Amino acid sequence: MKNTKELIPACIETPRVATDAVIFAVIDGALKVLLIRIGRGTYEGQWALPGGLVRMDESLDRAAERILSEKAGVDGIYLEQLGAFGDLDRDRRGRNVSIAYFALVNGEEYLPHTIEYYSDIAWKDVSRLPELAFDHAKIVTTGIDRLRNKLGYSNIAYGLLPKEFTLTELQTVYESILDRPLDKRNFRKKIVGIGLVKETGKIRKSGPSRPARLYSFADRKPKMVDVL
Amino acid sequence: MKNTKELIPACIETPRVATDAVIFAVIDGALKVLLIRIGRGTYEGQWALPGGLVRMDESLDRAAERILSEKAGVDGIYLEQLGAFGDLDRDRRGRNVSIAYFALVNGEEYLPHTIEYYSDIAWKDVSRLPELAFDHAKIVTTGIDRLRNKLGYSNIAYGLLPKEFTLTELQTVYESILDRPLDKRNFRKKIVGIGLVKETGKIRKSGPSRPARLYSFADRKPKMVDVL
DNA sequence: GCAAAAGTGTTTAGACTACACCCATGC
DNA sequence: GCATGGGTGTAGTCTAAACACTTTTGC
Incomplete structure (x- = not known):
């Protein structure tokens, strides 16, 4: 971007930017991830991570916070970037790049609730995950690796x-x-x-x-x- | 993005997506980063990491490879994603998100050469970096941390x-x-x-x-x- | 023969592993 | 008094750190 032409057209061909969150909790002695079930469209009925588009006036971190709050009712918790996922075929609806975040919540205190567009929301055991839409299985795996690793050298x-x-x-x-x-x-x-x-x-x-x-x-x- | 409306306008307001690469080498017993000097525009004359926009028809990894090859003449080396950088003020020319990569080369074998748009290209000692454009100082710091860390548990x-x-x-x-x-x-x-x-x-x-x-x-x- | 870099072992302290029994309570 | 989960110490092994001298070569 450094060396593209300086005057930027209002609209330029670029992948859309989204964030997805891998939210973990330990419930009944098992590691769980918060998943939502998509309510409509191409991926209707499939399970996926909660996520959404990044707006023009918010940073990535802020977008992740907002989306987590809006779509999963989780506020004020520690969020950490997992990385960017941008394979060509990750979303059949169009080219986009997702910046994944990971978060930890206390499963006893937090009760998920379904929201608009989602037909369901639930904690799923990481050892028995349903099939996931997009490349979300890969994102979850990355999240689990990071969590396991981090457990060993952080609090x-x-x-x-x-x-x-x-x-x-x-x-x-x-x-x-x-x-x-x-x-x-x-x-x-x-x-x-x-x-x-x-x-x-x-x-x-x-x-x-x-x-x-x-x-x-x-x-x-x-x-x-x-x-x- | 999962739960936005399904039909996507050809053009939607989203940050542009770029990649930047932190390329390291050890030369004369010192750790160096490859920097370019911007030839024109808002940031003319400033030092920065080599980078460029991600195209619609290439994955992030592929974009990073292409840009590294085009702009720094480096091919076929190990590239690893560092993370996404998307603060609002990272680029005064407009909203964008950069996916940073890090790479290692053998300083003896690889000779940098300037290309179009860049007025200079050079190895800079990490302990004496010039001021960098955009948020590239932050990206370099992240890269150094990753490199130091990785040295301890990988080859x-x-x-x-x-x-x-x-x-x-x-x-x-x-x-x-x-x-x-x-x-x-x-x-x-x-x-x-x-x-x-x-x-x-x-x-x-x-x-x-x-x-x-x-x-x-x-x-x-x-x-x-x-x-x- | 001397300057310059290569090469080589031992000792010590701290960390990790494995392992089995007694304790305080509710019923 | 028994079932349930809470709580504790030691011995053996391994790993990391500190440390100084001999070897091979070119000149």
Whole structure:
């Protein structure tokens, strides 16, 4: 673009720009993605990620926030860019490029609700995904890779948990995402040792078993830490 | 975009889509980036990354390859997407989004040459960069971070070296990029131990010192390995 | 024989892994 | 008193870091 002609016609042939969001939550011990079902048009009835076109007067990050808020009712959470997806055949309706974002929410607190154009919205288990429209399967895979990776060197897991939680709950989140069991003693030693979480002093009683201590994250901003 | 109206006007208001490339080389023991100087227009005389508009009939990856080839004469090298940059004020000439790529070349083999629209092209030391047009300083920073990171868990350094090289040369590349000295014995032990490189059996004599064994990369395709 | 770069091992400290039993509570 | 999940320590192995001298060559 640097060296194209300087005077730009109001309208130039360029791919349209959209964003799609991969929103994760851990629910019932399983990693889930928020999917919507398209209500009309070429892809009617198919599952896809929530997304939308980027407007001329908003940055990519802002567009992602707006679309997430409008189409999935999620506000004020951590959003991170996953990358741009721009293969020629990604959308049969016309040439476009999608900037994918990924986000984490606490599955207990957030209740998805369907909106206009979407005939359905639901959490789907990543290990049993339906067929997805566009190149969204690829985007989801990229998102899962990023999430797994990031879990090992950052504190992002805070996005998936309530303010207070037990170490067992935290471990379940890690195990669900990594899809493998972790040693309880080593996990607790490490997590507490690096100061990822701190004790709240509170205790939660639940059912016929020893009550658990409640912890909270030392930081609720994205931060690099050697976790695993 | 999924839930916009189905029939798309031939021309819709959307940001233009471009790509820019951050091309690295290690020359004279310093990490360098390939920059061009803009020949005309709003940003005339300023330094920037080589880039260009994405066409309607090519994917992002393909556009990046084409532009790299056309504007910097670099062909057939490893290209990796860095991410999308789409702030509102990134280009004073109009709204656009740039998909940035990063690439590595062997500074000894590749000689940059100026082309149409560019008044100059040159390797610039990353520690002494001129002021850059657009948001290219941010893109370069992202590129350097990615490169440093990747050096630690992949074999990408092969892109920066000729087919055969000495272990000292390899170490210089690592040190230039990480901007810190490495222990010679530990470096060699690790690099050879993990099988990143293999001996060619050849020896290179050069000046008044002990001749050095020549090595080559075990793999010349991107691969994950725990290097540092 | 000396300057210049190549090459080579050992020791130590910290991190990761594997592993099994007692504790506090509700019913 | 028993079922349920919470909580704890140690020994062995591996990896990373620190560190200094000998070798081969050209001149």
